[in-house]
Amino acid sequence: MANGKNQKYYDKPIRILIAKPGIDGHDRGVYVLARAFRDAGMEVIYPGLLPTPESIIETAIDEDVDVIAISLLNGAHMAVFTKVMNLLKEKKANGIAVVGGGIIPDEDKSKLEKMGVTGNYGPGTSLNIIIEHIKKRAYGAREEKWGKSKKTK
Amino acid sequence: MGKEQKNEIGRVISGIKKGDRQSISRAITIAESAPEMFASLIKPLYNPKKEARVIGIVGPPGCGKSSLIAMIAPKLTAMGNKLGVIAIDASSPFTGGSFLGNRIRMQDSLSNNKIFMRSMASRGAKGGLAAAVMNAILVLSSAGYDYIIVEPVGSGQADVDILDIASTIVLVLAPGLGDEIQAAKAGLMEIGNIFVINKVDLPGADKAERDIRYFISTGPAEKRQQNIVKTSTVSREGIDELAQAIIEHEKSVDKNEFIKYRFYMETLRIATEIFSEHIDHLKKERPKWLETSLSEATDPYSAAEKIIKRIESDEKL
Amino acid sequence: MEKVNFWQKKIDELSKDLNHKNNKYEHWEKTVLKDWISESKLKTRSGRLTYSVEDTAGTEDEMPGVYPFTRGIYPDMYNGKTWSMRMFSGFGTPEDTNTRLKYLLQHGETGLSIAFDEPTLYGIDCDDKRAEGEVGRCGVNVTTLKDMEVIFDGIPLDKVSTSMTINAPSIIIFAMFIAVAKKKGIPLNLLTGTLQADMLKEYIAQKEWVYPPEAHLRMIRDMMLFCTEKIPKWNYISVSGYHIREAGATAAQELAFTLADGFYYVDMGIKAGLKIGEFVPRISFFFDSSINFFEEIAKFRAARRIWAMVMKEKYGANDLRSLKLRFHTQTSGYTLTWQQPLNNIVRTTTEALSAALGGTQSLHTNSYDEALALPTEEAAKVALRTQQIIAEETGITDVVDPLGGSYYIEDLTKRMELEAYKYFEKIDHMGGILQAVKEGYPQKEIANSSYERQGKLETGEEIMVGVNKYREENEKPINILHINRKPELVQKKRLEEVKKSRDENKLKTCLDKLRGAMSSDNVNLVPHVINAVECYATISDIINVGREVYGEWKEPKIL
The missing domain is CATH 3.40.50.300 (P-loop containing nucleotide triphosphate hydrolases)
Known part of the structure; x- marks a missing residue:
């Protein structure tokens, strides 16, 4: 691996923020995902429990992440994910993709996709599926940040 | 560097001057991940x-x-x-x-x-x-x-x-x-x-x-x-x-003294980086002139000196 | 140092016991099994294909209702009184919840169990910005005493026992419950039920905390003292393993960490000057019942045996009530799937059966739609009927501890016991469970177990029907409970009215007195909190006073 230099931006590890934007302390999934993402070569940023939507966007921008992975198990996903997406627009953050997960009924998934929250994986989803989807969204986000390059997959 | 990248650098520079947080963040990403872009970013800002x-x-x-x-x-x-x-x-x-x-x-x-x-x-x-x-x-x-x-x-x-x-x-x-x-x-x-x-x-x-x-x-x-x-x-x-x-x-x-020291160390580090980038390039590409130098050289030290001369002369590697 | 010898002594005893010779099994293995299958075909998680009479060694004298109570804490168990059918309920407005409670009572539930929403669980008012979208979604919202009054409207608190699942603000909700009882004119010594209140497991698994551990633990101590004196029939704590298990712990870890927490609370009571017989009998427990049928039964039996032995041999307790571990069980939420939801009825049934065969005192069965949402009335009814069918039709309640003497169960019980003792020793070495928790030890163990489990699901080593085997595409969606933003509006309006009519000066005085009490360790906070809730303080009003005094807590690094 290169010695901290000469890493073209499209080769660098995906930076992903994991956050549960509502009032929800159940973090079993957070740690399973965090470890899986790390083992898949990503840089995982986790700011701890009970972040506000504002602090999530602030973190995403300051850390210049490629993907925000948000998840909720408490039924409040429509209200809260909407808050997150609105804040993202408000801050004019570009090049940050949002992927969702948690306990989300099918009828809400299409609404969320329209808002820009894709994936929306429930419990029992294979980690590989989640990781592949995240990679796809991350490379798309990167193109938004850096423009197209021959190397972006 | 492509046009899009040049534009991005311009956007980031003006953003930093305005105090835009996302621009600062993007600049750090460039620092981390696109060092070849960083020099053009930092020169106008420093x-x-x-x-x-x-x-x-x-x-x-x-x-x-x-x-x-x-x-x-x-x-x-x-x-x-x-x-x-x-x-x-x-x-x-x-x-x-x-x-x-x-x-x-x-x-x-x-x-x-x-x-x-x-x-x-x-x-x-x-x-x-x-x-x-x-x-x-x-x-x-x-x-x-x-x-x-x-x-x-x-x-x-x-x-x-x-x-x-x-x-x-x-x-x-x-x-x-x-x-x-x-x-x-x-x-x-x-x-x-x-x-x-x-x-x-x-x-x-x-x-x-x-x-x-x-x-x-x-x-x-x-x-x-x-x-x-x-x-x-x-x-x-x-x-x-x-x-x-x-x-x-x-x-x-003494802040000024320390900044001078840091500037000095940073300059050396960048110089080392630029230099080793040249060497890495030679490792990868092995251009004709290098092959010739190596076959003509009497020993590795003389061959190395030839490489240094070439780098110093700014001739294309 | 004496403590370390105790665990080590137990570990040595059990290890010796489990390493005894299995002549019958070895003989059978050599003469029958080897001819039947090749060794490579043998796949069993327990390491042996079957068990025999030698594996029951040492348990011959055990009887129900007799120390160490492995076979049940009462001689007659369900033959005398069936376990409480106590369905965890709560959603939307206090009115919605009151209706659901009455519905379940009408259909035969024998105990109440209240679920609160996330804002309530964290001590956040319904009109707080952070509560937007969260009010009433996964439990009932309680912001002031008024809400509690509505929840229990028309419910005879002196006749039915009530369990409340609340932890960080448990002292506040408990104070409200007491205030409601007072308003109904019910003497406190008639109140029966349970407050979950177990904060150690919050730091370990559920992560619903506000202050640093010492502050919350002090509140538990105060409730322990208050109840011991004034509400003798109340279980002031429900030391929980359910959340620990759901967070990803193994059965052995659930058993060990829960009991370790239990021992901590015993130590706390002793330190507070109470005699064991005064307070230990009202420490209750709450376990998970997961899908591995026999492992769970063994876990429950091991829990009883360990508690009895440690109370007697280490703490010197003599009265029977202090030696009997009483517990509530909930079937495992983690094992439910959103794929093919009707399958969950089967899972809940076997898990409920484990709990009944394991001797639980109280049981909640999950509804089949709970991997998708809170249960509909219909689904909750099926879950309740599941318990009733097991109790009335299967005959397992006729005999106490019918699995007693089962070669496998007795062996498994001993193995779980041994694993638990090994954990107790380790935890002691770390300076006790509180120190271990602050350093993240149980949290790390749980994160590792849950990652391992996920890995096994990915490779197919472990199966979830409908998820990684027997999958179906294009399933038809089922009817689920939808909770909209109405409860939020209702609650906000109610809160506005409460704030208009309450006496702000009186409230301020109460809160100031509470602040003073919190700043001193020698004062019991419960009466002060009761005064505050009776002034219609909001849950945040009170929690924030604590914030000023104690600060907040952030979790340690686990990964």
Whole structure:
């Protein structure tokens, strides 16, 4: 691996923020995902429990992440994910993709996709599926940040 | 560099001049990941008068550095100072991935005090500090940040690099982990300006203090006045004292001299980087002239000298 | 140092016991099994294909209702009184919940169990910005005493026992419950029920905390003292393993960490000056019942045996009530799937059966739609009927501990016991469970177990029907409970009215007195909190006073 230099931006590890934007302390999934993402070569940023939507966007921008992975198990996903997406627009953050997960009924998934929250994986989803989807969204986000390059997959 | 990348750099530069946070963040990404773009980014922005004061907080894992930073941060921003934090964690040598969890302890403090924090993964950098850290410091400095706290990977040995960038180095230890001995072995005891014994609410704090005083007393004479601060993030004991000690130490350092030194070290580092990039290029490409030189050379030393001449002459490699 | 010897002694005893010779099994293995299958075909998680009489060694004298109570804490168990059928309920407005409680009572539930929403669980008012979108979604919202009054409207608190699942603000909700009882004119010594209140497991697994551990633990101590004196029939704590298990712990870890927490609370009571017989009998427990049928039964039996032995041999307790471990069980939420939801009825049934065969005192069965949402009335009814069918039709309640003497069960019980003792020793070495928790030890163990489990699901080593085997595409969606923003509006309006009519000066005085009490360790906070809630303080009003005094807590690094 290169010695901290000469890493073209499209080769660098995906930076992903994991956050549960509502009032929800159940973090079993957070740690399973965090470890899986790390083992898949990503840089995982986790700011701890009970972040506000504002602090999530602030973190995403300051850390210049490629993907925000948000998840909720408490039924409040429509209200809260909407808050997150609105804040993202408000801050004019570009090049940050949002992927969702948690306990989300099918009828809400299409609404969320329209808002820009894709994936929306429930419990029992294979980690590989989640990781592949995240990679796809991350490379798309990167193109938004850096423009197209021959190397972006 | 393509047109899109040039445009991005332009956008980022004007954004930083306006104080736009996303631009600062994007500039740090360029520093980390697109070093070939960084030179054109920083040249128009750099201002020697705007170099930030860097404070290094070093210590073994688990000693509570993040919690301490969270608590002293508001003291540093109190007088209108802008504070940035760079926290570095190790990347996995196998997968290249990393878990950057330093924000867990710090999130509230960051939001409340408008602090800019960037988590960085070491990405295989041999010296504990990623090359990107210095570049990030240049970005934050040009964006008007007064103080930058750098929290390197707690591996000890590699933290010695921090001497080149931080004018105040705080060494944090916690009682009962045998860290005092590890720290001494790693040479950390010599670089610390301020010693902190954190978690003093735990048993063993007094012994830790005695051990540290002993190590200091056996070290170089000029270090024997070392400041030791006892802190607890539970009771908030010593927090004000620590912030004060840092501010005092910074006052005692000749900032201009240190900035000159840092500039010098950074210049050398960049030069080394540029040079080794040339060498890497030769390794990969093996151009015709190199092949000819090698076959004509009498010995490896003469061959190497030919390569240096070629690089110096600015002829295409 | 004496403590370490105790665990080690137990470990040595059990290890010796489990390493005894298995002549019958070895003989059978050599003469029958080897001819039947090749060794490579043998796949069993337990390491042996079957068990025999030698594996029951040492348990021959055990009887129900007799120390160490492995076979049940009462001689007659369900033959005398069936376990309480106590369905965890709560959603939307207090009115919605009151209706659901009455519905379940009408259909035969024998105990109440209240679920609160996330804002309530964290002590956040319904009109707080952070509560937007969260009010009433996964439990009932309680912001002031008024809400509690509505929840229990028309419910005879002196006749039915009430369990409340609340932790960080448990002292506040408990105070409200007491205030409601007072308003109904019910003497406190008639109140029966349970307050979950177990904060150690919050730091370990569920992560619903506000203050640093010592502050919350002090509140538990105060409730322990208050109840011991004034509400003798109340279980002031439900030391929980359910959340620990759901967070990813193994059965052995659930058993060990829960009991370790239990021992901590015993130590706390002793330190507070109480005699064991005064307070230990009202420490209750709450376990998970997961899908591995026999492992769970063994876990429950091991829990009883360990508690009895440790109370007697280590703490010197003599009265029977202090030696009997009483517990509530909930079937495992983690094992439910959103794929093919009707399958969950089967899972809940076997898990409920484990709990009944394991001797639980109280049981909640999950509804089949709970992997998707809170249960509909219909689904909750099926879950309740599941318990009733097991109790009335299967005959397992006729005999106490019917699985007693089962070669496998007795062996498994001993093995779980041994694993638990090993954990107790380790935890002791770390300086006790509180220190271990602050350093993240149980949290790390749980994160590792849950990652391992996920890995096994990915490779197919472990199966979830409908998820990684027997999958179906294009399933038809089922009817689920939808909770909209109406409860939020209702609650906000109610809160506005309460704030208009309450006496702000009186409230301020109460809160100031509470602040003073919190700042001293020698004062019991319960009466002060009761005064505050009776002034219609909001949950945040009170929680924030604590914030000023105690500060907040952030979790340690786990990864």
